[in-house]
Amino acid sequence: MFLAQVCGTVVADHKLAELQGAIFKVVQPVDEQGRITGPKIVAVDNIYSRHGDLVYLVKGKEAIIPWKKTDMAPFDAAIVGLVDGMELA
Amino acid sequence: MIFSRVIGTVWATERVESIKQSALRLVAPCCPRTGERQGPPVLAVDLVGCRENDRVLVVYEGSSTRFALDDKETPCEAIVVGIVDLVDMEEE
Numbered sequence: 001m002f003l004a005q006v007c008g009t010v011v012a013d014h015k016l017a018e019l020q021g022a023i024f025k026v027v028q029p030v031d032e033q034g035r036i037t038g039p040k041i042v043a044v045d046n047i048y049s050r051h052g053d054l055v056y057l058v059k060g061k062e063a064i065i066p067w068k069k070t071d072m073a074p075f076d077a078a079i080v081g082l083v084d085g086m087e088l089a
Numbered sequence: 090m091i092f093s094r095v096i097g098t099v100w101a102t103e104r105v106e107s108i109k110q111s112a113l114r115l116v117a118p119c120c121p122r123t124g125e126r127q128g129p130p131v132l133a134v135d136l137v138g139c140r141e142n143d144r145v146l147v148v149y150e151g152s153s154t155r156f157a158l159d160d161k162e163t164p165c166e167a168i169v170v171g172i173v174d175l176v177d178m179e180e181e
Contacts (some may be wrong), residue, residue, distance in 0.1 A: 001133070001165065001166060002129065002132060003115075003130065003132065032097055037129035047104065058166055061151055062164045065161075065162060065163065080104060080105040080164050081103065081104030082101055083100070084100045086099050086100070087098045087141075088097040088115070089141035
């Protein structure tokens with residue numbers, strides 16, 4: 001799981017049937033200081049995050065676990081948490 | 090497993106059901122000998138009660154994390170499995 005900043009929304013009406021109802025958000029992976037750590041990716045949003053929110057995502061097969069609409073769905077990144085606060089060493 | 094250092098703690102009340110109860114640590118992969126950071130930080134569920142600046146072992150693989158958390162509903166892919174006491178390595 002890694003930190004990311006929500007920086008946009010993607011709407012795609014014409015998509016695979018299993019992805020019906022998915023909310024796509026554009027997220028920018030960042031580190032704890034907010035520095036960019038990788039290219040922007042599109043992830044399925046499970047927690048209705050808003051623009052500019054600091055969230056964290058899960059990648060890979062585990063991204064599908066919170067997805068309750070169909071038992072299997074073809075996506076590999078999902079927003080699973082909204083960061084309220086961080087305490088750094 | 091990735092040799093990492095705990096660099097912080099993350100609070101997130103608004104998150105997917107299943108990982109609500111566990112502590113989320115921010116860990117940064119680092120070199121076992123020099124301790125110098127080697128990559129972006131990762132969030133890992135803490136199962137061993139580590140603290141700030143601890144050197145830890147982190148498992149990144151999904152199915153072993155679900156096995157360790159014993160919860161099939163957990164969308165988690167990184168857990169802290171051990172706190173490092175000693176590293177003994179030859180010079181390269």
